[in-house]
Amino acid sequence: MDDLPHLAARCKRQLSRASTCFLTPQATEGPYYWNATIRQNITEGKAGIPLRLSISVIDTNTCAPLVNALVDLWHCDAVGIYSHYIAASQGIAGTGNDNETFFRGLALTNANGIAIFDTIYPGWYSGRATHIHMKVHVGSNVTSNSSGTYSGGHVSHTGQLFFNDTLTDSVATMSPYSTHVITRTRNSEDGIYASANGSVTIVSIIQNSANNYSGAVTVGVNSSATPAPVGGGEMGPGIGQIPPNRNNFSIIMANMTSVILTTTLTSHVGAASALYMSCSTIFFAFLLYI
Template identity: 45%
Template sequence: MVFVPSVAAVLAVALSLSPMTVLGHPGEKYGKREAMEEMGNAHVVSTMNARALEACHNSPEVKARKDRAMARRAETFARLRRERGIDNAPWLHRRDAAALQKWAALSHNKTGSFNFNKETPNKEIFGTNTSCVLTPDNANGPYFVYQEHIRSDVVEDVVGVPLHLELQFIDVQDCKPATKILVDTWSCNATGAYSGVSARGEGGLGTTYLRGVQPTDEDGVVSFDTIFPGHYAGRATHQHLIAHVGSQVLENGTYTGGNVAHLSQLFFDQTLRDTIEATAPYKDNTIPHTTNLRDWFTGYAATADYDPFPNYIMLGGDLKDGLFVWAELGLNTSSNWDYYAPYASTWKEGGGYDNPDFDFMRVASPPPTHG
């Protein structure tokens, strides 16, 4: 029998290892009460969503979608290797698991422990889904930039381990792919700096690196080419995600309007993080590392039912060949999480502009109650 900790147990571990407040960037400051309240709310919503999806888990339509996903991931893997000229190079795979402590354990190192080869069925490699379809909605952090560029390649001139990210969104209301939504993703660079914001130590309003938006296709899928994120004080390595519903695509290659129906953060296996952080340019970042267990937001996402660590494959035998990372995420397209997604700045023609109404502390505060 495998023991899996509850949400409260995971949070207790994080609280016991952390000071009273954790400060990454301004706005990522949490006390125990606020963390418990927001984690509880997120997991109630996610549990309801999970039950909605479970009812149609074995439907022919869902099975067909999963078969398409396996075939698509296999082809993406092969294409990425061809493009890098490493068709015949060895490669490594990370299998899935169910809970934060199992994946965050210091002894964990399954990256290369499975003997997969070209003859291995796609189901064995690409059929697993470590997010268990759902990831709880949680705070998006303080550096969301509104109206960012619609593009799939967000690297620009940033140096780091190449990462191809594939995300599939499923609407929990009908178990069908979430089409006609815009997916926003961003992360910091190898030394912990974000583009698009004017805060001290960040890239500045005129920068756009590692940020982009893509519309989902008929299978609810988006793909981005980025790099493996770096780290900064008080936070584990993570990738930000927001899903916009009802947005309008503009002629200048950005978007406007709509509601935020999902916001979350993906995290990465500790062994993979440690391996990458030992290489340049990541090793030049002198900011102390924060492990997954010490980070507040992994506690948001990880329970027995929800795994915030996406599946990945190293495309070749060397990190410079890059990673292929994928996850399936459930969302309710009727949800509105706008309160938890205030933006620090807006990208407009000619550059970025600070949001004069942005309050860093609002990002970390529970919504107002009425009555």
């Protein structure tokens, strides 16, 4: 751990020399989006391995942290069920939606562009690798701190976060994940992971204890972008429908890996992106260290 300050300093110099900002690949919203409230803890007491997830948001227009953006997060529980779509998650048609809100929430990015969530390591369901959905809302106003509501603004990113398969193999042996007996889809078998270059958004995990994780990921967004929806969407774990976008925010679903470059050639994108993500992990570990 004594080397972390030096590694962090070296990464800062390397990133400065690269002079490069990358847009994180977009991914489909999926069928189970539902607007949530502003809150850090989204577990509502549901079982699973605790995960404190730190999401760093970088504005590719300035290469600086994006402050006061709303990061919108949602994922399934340990056995593949989405709140508000519990019946549909289990393939039960015609029963309508429920009012459950577990594993849904929004958090404001702080002065360092970081939004923090207390959740669990997500579960999985047939046909999809283990993942978390996210959006980044820009220019929204918090209308009530007590009720966690917001208004206005636009969505500048819609994407998905992924997890290392080997780690998920280990998680799958633990309760309550072990009760969900299905053939799990690995990253290499997930079409959305492939089309969205999912390796860029694999969450870096630090194991605090046998049953407690911290995770970090960096997302680059164009804060001024408001493109129209593009392309299709993923199939959910059961029968469902695309829910309405209740705030009339534009949704980014561009199936691309756009890049803003200042001095780095396109052929160097892979190396620079890998540097950026590895340095993000080091900075995260350094923050824990200090």
